[in-house]
Amino acid sequence: MNTVSIVDVAKHAGVSVTTVSRVMNNVDYPISKKTREKVLKAIDELQYTPNKAAQGLKNNFSDVIGLIVRDISDSYYGEIARGVTTRASELGYLSFVCNTGRNPEDELMYHDILWQHRVKGIILAAGGLDQVDYKNKLMNQLARHEKSGLNIVSLAPQGIEIPYVMINEFEAGKKITEYLIERGHTKIAFIGGPQKLYTSIERLKGFKSALDIAGIEYNKDYITKSDFSQNGGYEACKLLLSKVKDLTAICCANDNIAIGTMSALREHGYIIPKDISVISIGDINEAKYMIPPLTTLSIPHYEMGKMAVDVITQWKEKVEITLNASICERESVRTL
Numbered sequence: 001m002n003t004v005s006i007v008d009v010a011k012h013a014g015v016s017v018t019t020v021s022r023v024m025n026n027v028d029y030p031i032s033k034k035t036r037e038k039v040l041k042a043i044d045e046l047q048y049t050p051n052k053a054a055q056g057l058k059n060n061f062s063d064v065i066g067l068i069v070r071d072i073s074d075s076y077y078g079e080i081a082r083g084v085t086t087r088a089s090e091l092g093y094l095s096f097v098c099n100t101g102r103n104p105e106d107e108l109m110y111h112d113i114l115w116q117h118r119v120k121g122i123i124l125a126a127g128g129l130d131q132v133d134y135k136n137k138l139m140n141q142l143a144r145h146e147k148s149g150l151n152i153v154s155l156a157p158q159g160i161e162i163p164y165v166m167i168n169e170f171e172a173g174k175k176i177t178e179y180l181i182e183r184g185h186t187k188i189a190f191i192g193g194p195q196k197l198y199t200s201i202e203r204l205k206g207f208k209s210a211l212d213i214a215g216i217e218y219n220k221d222y223i224t225k226s227d228f229s230q231n232g233g234y235e236a237c238k239l240l241l242s243k244v245k246d247l248t249a250i251c252c253a254n255d256n257i258a259i260g261t262m263s264a265l266r267e268h269g270y271i272i273p274k275d276i277s278v279i280s281i282g283d284i285n286e287a288k289y290m291i292p293p294l295t296t297l298s299i300p301h302y303e304m305g306k307m308a309v310d311v312i313t314q315w316k317e318k319v320e321i322t323l324n325a326s327i328c329e330r331e332s333v334r335t336l
Contacts, residue, residue, distance in 0.1 A: 006048070008046060014038065023040065024039075062117060063094060068098045071101065076255070082302055083309075087306040098113075115141075123152075123153055123309070126199075128197075139160055157198040165304050165321040167323050168325075170205050183336065190252075193254065194225065229256050231260055236257065254280060259290060279333050280296045295328065
């Protein structure tokens with residue numbers, strides 16, 4: 001079956017190609033009601049749809065936005081993806097979600113694939129790695145994207161200059177720690193994310209800063225790391241409990257870590273928050289359904305996703321948007 005073109009529509013309606021284009025794109029140009037109806041009837045009878053791929057070649061980019069995430073099964077990324085896909089659809093863009101499985105090489109591979117398809121822009125949902133090889137490769141990708149007109153925005157710190165829409169990760173770690181300190185806690189542990197991840201680095205810095213301001217001695221035995229997963233939080237908490245016996249509270253670098261941590265605490269006979277309080281960062285959907293419901297710093301994931309699409313489609317250089325994040329008080333922290 002031959003593909004119907006805009007030329008076929010114009011011939012069928014007895015008008016020019018320019019008139020068909022004006023009708024389809026609602027151009028502010030005087031077109032009679034009769035002519036408009038003829039064009040719409042021809043489109044319907046021929047079942048014509050615009051060739052987006054051809055339009056992309058003409059414009060040097062396609063109406064596609066790529067979102068690169070580390071784990072699409074994680075509610076954190078799921079809410080971001082919902083915001084991206086919703087806003088992209090509203091603006092007439094198609095969005096692709098690229099799942100890297102937390103593999104940095106796959107992440108860089110998706111940069112290549114999306115660039116080859118000449119997408120309108122790329123949204124990086126996860127933080128960058130403090131590794132020379134990774135940073136160099138990412139900077140090379142950014143230079144190529146900029147040269148070709150592909151827009152890119154990050155939702156987390158990358159360790160390099162890049163347009164972003166995100167929360168202040170340092171302040172996030174600081175806020176949840178201050179929340180515990182204000183409630184009388186001084187024996188506070190911290191379960192962080194991957195050691196080389198900028199998001200993890202900044203949140204741990206915030207934790208240390210809050211302790212320093214409060215005059216609480218920093219104890220490295222109270223610090224352990226995870227991989228931002230529930231199982232990682234579970235294993236990290238078990239390791240922590242094997243070393244430290246006098247904790248009253250645990251700061252978790254994200255909600256998945258906190259969920260695993262709470263499971264490990266219950267398994268070891270601790271009652272939350274009577275024996276040990278737990279606080280974290282994220283406010284993913286599962287947080288409010290935990291037993292007890294989890295107190296956490298609420299990140300506007302959905303709004304971040306939507307705003308990132310606006311940044312891509314209404315491009316301005318050096319966009320730096322820092323969103324507010326506030327503590328969502330539930331029942332996993334007690335006052336001493």
